[in-house]
Amino acid sequence: MKASAIANANIALVKYWGKRDKELMLPQTGSISMTTEGLQAHTTVEFDSKYQDDILIVGGKEFKKGDEEYDDYVGQFLKVVREKFPDKVGDLKVKIVSNNNFPTAAGLASSAAGFAALAAAVNEALKLGLDDKELSMLARRGSGSATRSIHAGFVEWHRGEKEDGSDCYAEQLFPPEHWPELRMVVAVTSKKDKKIKSRAGMKQSVATSPYYKVWRDEVVPKHIEIIKKALAEKDFKVLGETAEANALMMHAVAIATTPPVIYWNAGTMDIIHAVMDWRDEGLECFFTIDGGPQVKVLCLEKDSDEIARRLREFENIEDVIITKPGSGVRITDEHLF
Numbered sequence: 001m002k003a004s005a006i007a008n009a010n011i012a013l014v015k016y017w018g019k020r021d022k023e024l025m026l027p028q029t030g031s032i033s034m035t036t037e038g039l040q041a042h043t044t045v046e047f048d049s050k051y052q053d054d055i056l057i058v059g060g061k062e063f064k065k066g067d068e069e070y071d072d073y074v075g076q077f078l079k080v081v082r083e084k085f086p087d088k089v090g091d092l093k094v095k096i097v098s099n100n101n102f103p104t105a106a107g108l109a110s111s112a113a114g115f116a117a118l119a120a121a122v123n124e125a126l127k128l129g130l131d132d133k134e135l136s137m138l139a140r141r142g143s144g145s146a147t148r149s150i151h152a153g154f155v156e157w158h159r160g161e162k163e164d165g166s167d168c169y170a171e172q173l174f175p176p177e178h179w180p181e182l183r184m185v186v187a188v189t190s191k192k193d194k195k196i197k198s199r200a201g202m203k204q205s206v207a208t209s210p211y212y213k214v215w216r217d218e219v220v221p222k223h224i225e226i227i228k229k230a231l232a233e234k235d236f237k238v239l240g241e242t243a244e245a246n247a248l249m250m251h252a253v254a255i256a257t258t259p260p261v262i263y264w265n266a267g268t269m270d271i272i273h274a275v276m277d278w279r280d281e282g283l284e285c286f287f288t289i290d291g292g293p294q295v296k297v298l299c300l301e302k303d304s305d306e307i308a309r310r311l312r313e314f315e316n317i318e319d320v321i322i323t324k325p326g327s328g329v330r331i332t333d334e335h336l337f
């Protein structure tokens, strides 16, 4: 009862910011993302009677029951798996080992890749027989954005209407081959863990941001329609303008939260201004930012090396990674233990 899976992170073009049901992890709105090749989580799970307790090791560090990191994330996810599939799990404990090839918890969608890989590995190890849609629903119970990392390419996470969450899942809009020239150049401005997790930040925004209602009822529904059309027509300008506006509006909602949720650092601001200047000079590029200080620059392949070169010249940038539309989750024979 051992299996391993690899999943890529994803970067949202229309952001998910807020839940309507915390237990079932149902979002307030739909969202759209690009799965990014190369920002990977690799996870091995083994359910076995030889384990006295669940064991979790991420990036070489062990997490235990009682740690917030464990209880609110993997602990909660395992509880869901045990409640949903009692016949398959029985009273077996599980060992989980996971590694990312990028900084965790710094706004690089580490939980998305991690839970997509974990859900797929659990599905395989326990022979649950879930299809991709069901797998996206299981991954959602670990972290909302993980629901999108199950699929390759361009992905829509449906908000759904039902209270039980049975219509809340992710689906592929287009495969990576639809627009293989698209690039996200990730500028890592800090590798430190962020102070406010997305989960806590979005909860506060729903509760206190005066802009939340307009974000949920007007901004996101409009942006979903525009981005879907821009993807279908491969209209880079409209895609970039809308994704950038969406990110800024999400951060406006977050900044207006009490207490304020501000993810940007000085490096983030420098790149925002640089991208706008480069655009004025005729270099086609747009930025997006998630729950952390990193900036992702959306561009086309023809400009990606030049943009990466310019980003590397900034003093306060720790790393620059070029990513493209990537593959969905997959099972691998390479076990981590």
Ligand code: DP6
Pocket: 011, 012, 014, 015, 016, 017, 025, 031, 111, 112, 142, 143, 144, 145, 146, 198, 199, 200, 290, 291
């Ligand atoms: C800003 O999926 O990490 O990256 O569901 O609470 O685990 P939880 O939150 P998470 O939030 C991601 C927020 C975001 C936008 C996005 O990826 O859509």
